[in-house]
Amino acid sequence: MKLIAIDMDGTLVNNNTTINEENVRAIKKAQEAGIHVVVATGRSYKEAVNPVKEAGLTLPIIAINGAQMRDEEGKIKQSITLSKDTYYKADEVLGGHSIYYELYTNKGTYSDNPEMAIDIIVDIIKSANPEVSDEKAHQLADYRINNGRIHTIEDYKEVVAEPDVEIYKLLAFSRNERDRKNALNDFLTFKDLAVSKSAEANIEITHRDAQKGIAVKQYADELGIPMSEVMAIGDNYNDVSMFELAGYSVAMGNAEEDIKKLCTFVTKTNDESGVAFAIQTFMRKNRVS
Structure with a gap:
């Protein structure tokens, strides 16, 4: 596992729309181990970046379901627009x-x-x-x-x-x-x-090209990472394009049953730091410390 793509609402953020400290620690531990982490959200960049910054995280953000991709510093790398x-x-x-x-x-x-x-x-x-x-x-x-x-x-x-x-x-x-x-x-x-x-x-x-899965694959390609070594974590239907392409697909415990059936692993809920649980579980499986 070399890249983790994480949805935001219902996934990375809790019921107060902030990021649990346990999730923050797990993401930082993954980054320290050389694993890339990217947020993939339906939110605009402006709405997505504040919870990330407030949590003390530095992450690239795929915003608006893949219509915009920004690097860790907020610079726009790509935009895909509707005519x-x-x-x-x-x-x-x-x-x-x-x-x-x-x-x-x-x-x-x-x-x-x-x-x-x-x-x-x-x-x-x-x-x-x-x-x-x-x-x-x-x-x-x-x-x-x-x-x-x-x-x-x-x-x-x-x-x-x-x-x-x-x-x-x-x-x-x-x-x-x-x-x-x-x-x-x-x-x-x-x-x-x-x-x-x-x-x-x-x-x-x-x-049609502004989908989370397409954007995550493009980001992985830039890093030279095959999709078989990508983990996608999400909770809803706009995450399906990620699940279909990622080697590891993780549904949140609060996801609908149809979403859970699409994934290879079901983690805890967003309020229970399910992102951290998924990262920790797969890092142990991959013997990453």
């Missing part, structure tokens, strides 16, 4: 099914409905951590809105019309299962899209 033509078509599909979405760009993340922006992060938190109270989930979601991680705008087209804007992802949300399914069926006709989800009621839309 504006594809964006307008996707916007039409989502609008046709009355589905709210957030817009991820190089200018930041935007919402045209702050109340729905709170609902979408509550959905992600509750899906990853079912035992978290509604009150606590809303507190964490309010923090996301109030600290400038997401910008409110009346019309997304104001941003998209800017000549230098790059579109990375649409994060859609609807509690209406029929609307979500109908939208997903429509998106099957888009040859240039990757569509997945990271929570109960969301849809994540990126370029």
